Structure formats: C-alpha cells, structure tokens
Amino acid sequence: MNSRIKTLRAKTREKEVSLSHERAGLVTDFYKTYISMNESIPVQRALCLKYVLENKKIYIEDNELIVGERGPEPKAVPTYPEICLHSLEDLEILNSRPKVAYKVSEETRRIYKEKIIPFWKGKTIREKIFAVMTEPWIDSFHAGIFTEFQEQRSPGHTAGGDLIYRKGFLDLKSDICQCLGKIDFFTDHKALEKQEVLKSLNIAADALISFANRYVDELDRLAATEKDASRKVELQTMAAVCKRVPAHKPETFHEALQYYWFLHVGIITELNPWDAYNPGRFDQNLYPFYKRDIENGNLTREQAKELLSCFWIKFHNHPAPPKVGVTAKESNTYVDFCLINLGGVTPDNKDGVNDLTYLVLDVIEEMRLLQPSSMIQVSRKNSDRFIKRALKIIATGFGQPSVFNTDAILQEMALQGKSVEDARLAGASGCVEAGVFGKESYILTGYFNLPKIFEVTLHNGWDPRTKKQIGLKTGNPKNFKTFEELFDAYQQQLEYFVDIKVRGSNIIDQINAAHMPVPLLSLVTEDCIENAKDYNQGGARYNTSYIQGVGIGTLTDCFSSLKFYIYDEKQISMEEVLTALEKDFSGDDILHHQLKKAPKYGNDNDYADDILKQVFRAFHGAVTGRPNAKGGVYRIDLLPTTCHVYFGEITGALPDGRKAGIPFSEGISPVQGADTCGPTAVLKSAAKIDHLRTGGTLLNQKFLPELMKDEKGVQGIVHLIRSYFKMDGHHIQFNVVDEKTLRDAQKNPQHHRDLIVRVAGYSDYFVDLTVALQEEIIQRTAHNIY
Amino acid sequence: MMDNPAIFKIQRYSIHDGPGIRTTVFFQGCPLSCRWCHNPESQRMPGKISSEEMDKLVAKLMEEIEKDMIFYDDSGGGVTFSGGEPLSQPKLLFRLLDQCQEKEIHTCLDTSGYADPEILFSISQITDLILYDIKLIDEAAYKTLTGKSVSPVLNNLKLLSNRKTNVSIRFPLIPEMTDTEENIADVISFLKENTDYRDIHILPFHKAGEGKYELLKMKNHMKDIAAPSPKRVAKVKEQFEFNGFNVTIGG
DSSP states (O other), X not given: OOHHHHHHHHHXXXXXXXXXXXXXXXXXXXXXXXXOTTXXXXXXXXXXXXXXXXXXXXXXXXXXXXXXXXXXXXXXXXXXXXXXXXXXXXXXXXXXXXXXXXXXXXXXXXXXXXXXXXXXXXXXXXXXXXXXXXXXXXXXHHHTSBOOXXXXXXXXXXXXXXXXXXXXXXXXXXXXXXXXXXXXXXXXXXXXXXXXXHHHHHHHHXXXXXXXXXXXXXXXXXXXXXXXXXXXXHHHHHHHHHHHTTTSOOOSHXXXXXXXXXXXXXXXXXXXXXXXXXXXXXXXXXXXXXXHHHHTTSXXXXXXXXXXXXXXHHHHTOOOOXXXXXXXXXXXXXXXXXXXXXXXXXXXXXXXXXXXXXXXXXXXXXXXXXXXXXXXXXXXTSOHHHHHHHHHHIIIIIOOSEEEEHHXXXXXXHHTTOOHHHHTTEEEETTTEEEETTTEEEEEEEEEEXXXXXXXXXXXXXXXXXXXXXXXXXXXXXXXXXXXXXXXXXXXXXXXXXXXXXXXXXXXXXXXXXXXXXHHHHHTSTTHHHHTOOGGGTOSSEEEEEEEEEOHHHHHHHXXXXXXXXXXXXXXXXXXXXXXXXXXXXXXXXXXXXXXXXXXXXXXXXXXXXXXXXXXXXXXHHHTTOBOTTSSEEEEEEXXXXXXXXXXXXXXXXXXXXXXXXXXXXXXXOOTTTOOSOHHHHHHHHTTSOGGGSSOBOOEEEEXXXXXXXXXXXXXXXXXXXXXXXXXXXXXXXXXXXXHHHHHHHHOGGGOTTOEEEOSSSEEXXXXXOHHHHHHHHHHSOOOOO | OOSSOSEEEEEEEEOSSSSSSEEEEEESOOSOOOTTOSOGGXXXXXXXXXXXXXXXXXXXXXXXXXXXXXXXXXXXXXXXXXXXXXXXXXXXXXXXXXXXXXXXXXXXXXXXXXXXXXHHHHHHTTOSEEEEEOOOOOHHHHHHHHSSOSHHHHHHHHHHHHTTOOEEEEEEEOBTTTBSHHHHHHHHHHHHHHOOOOEEEEEEOOSTTHHHHXXXXXXXXXXXXXXXXXXXXXXXXXXXXXXXXXXXEOO
C-alpha cells in the first residue's frame, strides 16, 4: 500500500459517522420553493434530484483519484424526509445509541425542528404506508411476525449491469428521444404517463452530467492553484475524466471506475434504496478497459491497483442511511450491502476469472475495509487456484469474500424463467440475493418470523407478548392427536400471515409507483426506457419481490422436538411442554434438558432434516408465484441480516429448548450449538433444502484460523465448497474466529457448541477441550481484529 | 451404546488422516501404551460382541461412512480406520474393509504395526493405504516407552515392503523419547536398509491429550514435556530429506 492509499484509508476509517441535513434541506427547499405543481410526479422527482446535485457541496479529498461524495464530506450521511422523517427524538437516539450511532449536530437539530419536520410531517411515504395498512397487518407488524423493508427505505435492491460500459448518458438520452417519438397517443391510454416517465429519465441524465461538470470546474480550479506538479497533472487528468463520463461511454479503466462512482452517488442521493447500488459483476465489466489500457501502455498494474484502492475508499465513505426502530433492529449496521462480485462465468459461459479478478482480490486483502462487501462466484469452470486465493483472505478472519455457487444461480435464474443470456449476467447482491444484474428489480419486502408463527400456532392464534389474537383459531394444540394436525395448524397460520404480508406489499408497491418514482435508477435499468416505465412501476425486464424467511433451523428443531417426544416416543404431553414454555423452563430442568436432546437439524440426520424439507416446502408453497404489483411474482429467500436477533427477542421459549429472547438460528445455519457432527454433516443437512427454488440462502460456517493455516487445511475447505456446490448449495461463508469469540466460548460454552478447532493432528470442538488446551489455542490464534 | 464399545469415536471431516476429506473410525483397544498417547481412553480392550451385534455394528458404521461419499469423491478422500489399534479387532476391521472395497470407498489403516503378521497381511490386501507408525528402533527403548517389543513392528514393515504394499510411514516426533539423534539415525537406516518406503510424515508431539489423562485419572508422563519447536521440526525434516525421503509435516 503506498502512502497516498495509507493516508486515505486511515482518514476514512477514523472519520466519525455523522448525520447531514444537507440533502433534507435542499429537498425541502425544492418542494417549498422551486417545484411546479403542474409537473408530473416523475418529472418533479427528476427535477428534485437535479436540484440537489446542482446545489449540494462539492467535496474533493486531498490526493484522492476518484471523486464524488453523497454528503458534504465523507461519512456525513444524508436523510430522506420524503421517505422517512426523523423526529427530534429519533435524532437523539441516532446520536447517542451505543451501537451504529450517527452524530447529530445542534445545527442539524435546529434545521430539522424549524424547517424539515414542519414541512414533511404527514407527507412521507412511511406515513402513507402506515395509514393504509389494515389492522391485521399493523398487529402482525407490532407482534414481530414480519418486518417491512419499505417503511424507511425506498425499493431498490438491484445491481448495475454492463449498460454503462456500453453507453454514455448522451447515448441514453438519444435512446429516450427515440422512444418518446414512438409513443402512440392515438391508441395507447398510458401515452401521457409514458411520456412523463421518459421526460423524467432525460432530466435525471442531465442531473448527473451537471453533477460531473461541477466536479470538472472544481478540479480545474484546484489544478490551477496546485503547487505540487504531479498532483497538478493528476487533477487535470481527473477533470478530463469527469468531462467525459457519465456523458460519454468510458474509454479507459479510470473513466469506467469514475463513471460507475458518479452513478452510485447519484442513485443513493436520488433516494435511499435498500442495499444502495452495486457495480455487479465487477471484474467482468471492468476487464476490457483494464486489458486495453495495460496493452496500450496507458496503465500499469500498480496504477490500476491504486485507482481500485481509491474506489474502495469511496464505498467506505458511504455508510448506510440512518435506520431507526424495527428497521434498525433487523439491519443494525453501517454496512450498506454493496457486494462486489468476482469470478463466475462469462456471457459465453467460459471461466470468468481474469487478471483483474486477482488484482481486485489483492485490493480486498490489503484494504480490509468493511465496505464494499465482496464475494466470489464459483462455477465448476473456475480453478481451485481462484478459490484458494480467496480463502487466503478468508483465513485472516475477515469474513470476506463470501462464496457463491454460480452453477446454482444459473439454475435458479432459469427456473424463474429468465433467458440463458440474462442468467449468465446474474450474480448475488445484498447478502445472498440472486438476480440478473442491470435488468431485474428484485426487492426484499421484509423478514418473516417463522418460529413466531409456530409460537402463535401453539397459542391458538394468540400472541403472548402483545396479548392479542393476531392469528387464526386453529385449535388448542393439546387436542392435536397427530403430528400432521399440528403441522396443518401451523401451515394455516403461515398462509394466513403470508396473505397479510403480500397484501401489504402490493399496496406499498403501488404507493411507491405512484409517489416515489426513481428516474435515475430507471435510466440505467434495462428495459425501463423501452417500456417507458419507472423502475418502481415495474419497468425493469424482470420484477421479483422476496419475502425472507428467518429461523428455519429453530423452527425445524421445534417441530422435531414435539414430533419425537409427543407423537412418536409419547414420552411427554403437549400440556407439559406448554406449561414449561410459559415458565421459560424455570423449575423444569429435566424437561428442558430432554427437549434439547431431540434430533436436530445440521447433523445429517434425516429425522430432523425431513422436517426441514417439510417446513421449507410449506413456506415456499405459501409464497412462490404469487403475483406482485409490478407484473412479477413473489419468491423466498432465507437470510436474516441481524433480524434473527430481533425476532428472537420478541419470541418466548420454544420447544427446541431455546429460552425466551434468545436469537434464532441464522440464515439456513443450524441452531447455534445444535450441530455436533462437523462441517460435512452441516453441509449435507443444509443441502437438503431445495436451494434452486429460492433466490438465495445463507450458510455460515465458523472455523478457527488453525484449521485453515496449512495447504491441506485450505485444500479441505476447497473440497467442502466444491461438494456443497455439487449438491446445489447457494452460498457459504466462513467465519474464522478471533480471541474474543473464544473467550466468550469459555464463559458460555452452550452458545458455541459448533466451534471447530484444529488442535494438532486432528480437529475437535473447542468446548470439548480442556481449559489448558483452550488456553494454548487462544495463544496461537492471530490477534488481528478489525 | 454398550459399556465398552468396539468403536469409541467417529470423526467426519478428518483431513490429516490420509488423502482428502475422510471419516475416521476410531477402534477401541490397543496392545501398546505409548507414553505420549493422546487417545488414552482408547487403550482398554473392548468387550466381546456376538455375531448378531457385529452385523448390526457393521451396518451402522457403513451407514455413517457412506454419508460423506460426495466429499470423498471430490477430494480423493475416504475412510480411515484408526484407534486404538484397529488390528486388535481384525474381524470387524476385515468386514468394514471388505464392504468399503465393494463400494469403492478409499481406505486407510492407521496402525502401530504391532500385530500378527498373518492378520496384517490379509488386511493389507484389501486396504488402499497403510499409515504405519515407526516410533523407535531400539528394543529396550520401545519396550520402556510403549510396553511391548519392537520386533514384530519392524518385521511386519519389512514384510509389507517385500510385498510392495502401499504404505505411508508416520514418525511421531516426541521430545526426549523418539526425538533423539540416535533414534532418528536408526529410523533412517532401518527404512533405507529394509524397505522401499521413502515417504514419511513427521507428526510433532502436541498437548491435545493432556486433559484426558486428568479425566481418566491416568498418570500423564508428558506433563512437563513441551511440543517440539518449529525450528526443531524443520531440522528433523531436513535430516530425513538429506537421506532421500519425501517429508510431510503432519498427517
């Protein structure tokens, strides 16, 4: 790492995250003063974006090479009052909460109080949503049956495709012009609507070009006064780059990076789409520019690395927009889930790994920043060398890159009816969600609390926490004679709550379609221009809505316990279980212990894993294929971000032996500590889920650095990945743990049953080792935490 | 499970007991009592089992072994029979090897070599690879540190070499015990003079078994002995390499 990058990296890491009123202030000014009520809503939104980009502060960091900040300075995070208006109390919570805080200045509070709150109160999307949701929706939301992704953030969840590397914004403007000319005002009843959408896209293109031109002016100004000769040349080069992109299609590696970055800043300034935006298949998209520049002698590998490092820092400068309430609980992090995709296959289905892939992996290793996130796509066509290179980074305990199965993603896309050509452009964004980059809107609508629905089933539709009848009356479980009756009751409740969720999301989609179009995001998402339809109206080629199931491991183990002890072995009665759950197992140690010993998911044991398949089928069946409001369908994902903690918090004791308030199993990982047969057993169990019928599953595996320290250890992981992917597993990530976790494992071994250690000539579970050996292993573990 | 079962542990995802990803089946019972043994709980011989129990056990073990087939296929792995000393339960071992051969599962036998030559020979014919422990060459030292005579171990290895059996030598490097200048020189010359085996794995002593001695209330001879330093391990590796061996550290 050279001194420029070292300094920039230190700056972005040390900079405190703050909340900026800049955007909220400009948006308020625009709507108060400049808006013409005669304009259509899409045009208003585009003009609003243009106003913000033409009036916000231009910031250029000393010695940076890629420019563009969303806030007035790095890590100054804007707010989006048209979506979610923060109260003064919210601002105080954001300012002072112990985790994921955003510093809020006195000035910001004053501006909020005097200008922003008075103007936006009663006009936000969040308020619109809550005003029209039905009582069952509100009750389910407050009970924690599901969360709602769109209550504080706009729909987004997409990644950039290859469009911007083929076309400049001027090219897109001429496409718009052509489409405008084709509108048929004689027979098409949507002609006016289409015209307004196309006009809005055209304005959005101008908005981003103006923004780039403001950087040109500022760079020219800085260059004119710059004393250092080499920096002066750099500033002149940067100005020349910003003059070309995004107006024109990029010609150089530098231009391609800067183009993407302007677009990224534009999209996350336009609104706060969930999962920000994403450069998608990064090495695929950038490689032609890299190759050409290197071959022409216009770029060295070192210069490319420096540009990439500067690019990485820009992501790190942009923490997620501030979240409060349930949204903060379900996704409690600064990370905004931009996920860099590397590897996989090319559009003509060949090994997609190239020189740039390895260079980017070098950058990921060296930068070691929480943002952007990174992943590798592994196809059977990719070499082991590629996986091993990534594992070297993973082995440092960084948790990145995560590992995805390209062959599974291709099949998932094909099963969803996408064309082969489009499927090969697919990848994963956010956490693990698969979609066709640049052509698909695949929004997440919210997490879905599977174990809570089970709890409600055990209470005949009653929620013991909010003390309300929120579900159906499916019968007193004491009267269920068979496991099938119990399962049937659960399935009825599940379908009931899915109905509530889908109904709500269809309404929310319509609210966003009518009130919150996103012209800039639409401009770069294929086929919005051709369809003359906004992204939020279903303009993209594909439109999918996901409901993300949480706690499938916990749910499986709950069913397994009851099936085993009540219906098969007949050792315990439902009444005994219910009584123990109500008391959170206090005074019922024997029963508690017994329930914990039932067959558990994650051990390659068909008793539990068959139940897993059954609960998966029920969830999949209840959701998949239902139409959404954008011409697409609903599908399922299995991932939690931090929602398994929130959902656990609001759910009482469960029959798998989990006590009230404890987090659920995470992703499709087994319940913490329930898997005791090693990683191959976990992978076998996890592969019993029909991954190909989802849009993404998340499997976490925790390893000690010792297990990956030598060639044989790394090779072992390569084989684990290959075998899991042969079984169509979607994703796996490795947690190579640090001392802190091990210390906690010593104090709370019951939470760390699945922690594997490489002892010497064999592997074992950490908690099974004697204290002396644990101590020894702790000493060996690398103290390398960031 | 029985009070004193024939198998004391099954470990899936073993990557240091032969090639690839393996399932290691640990047999109960060992004729030796090596001072550095890190599985002391495996030493006691198992109880006798009826042929009916044996059938059930074989079926159950095969079911367990077959669970990770996909991982074996991909990694070139398979099953490793370890212990204890698997050769001390030849009937069970034979049945398992026979079934694995039929199902084309790669097999390793991890043995001390302290066994009846007839048994070892017949077992070796249906085993893909034998991981063979050479600890000490000197009779007196072997007797003191393991409790038994070394000569069957050395003779058996010669026999296997003569019959061109696929063997990987494993040399546990135990400070003050096997890690002496004389012993290392003896091991080198024994292997060179009597066998064709030139692949050797050095297994440095570790403290993993320590806690088990406390639990079993057994005397731990290794309490004050530390693991060999990486420097020392490298030195020994060099010495073997100088003598024409291919050396791997670890299993």
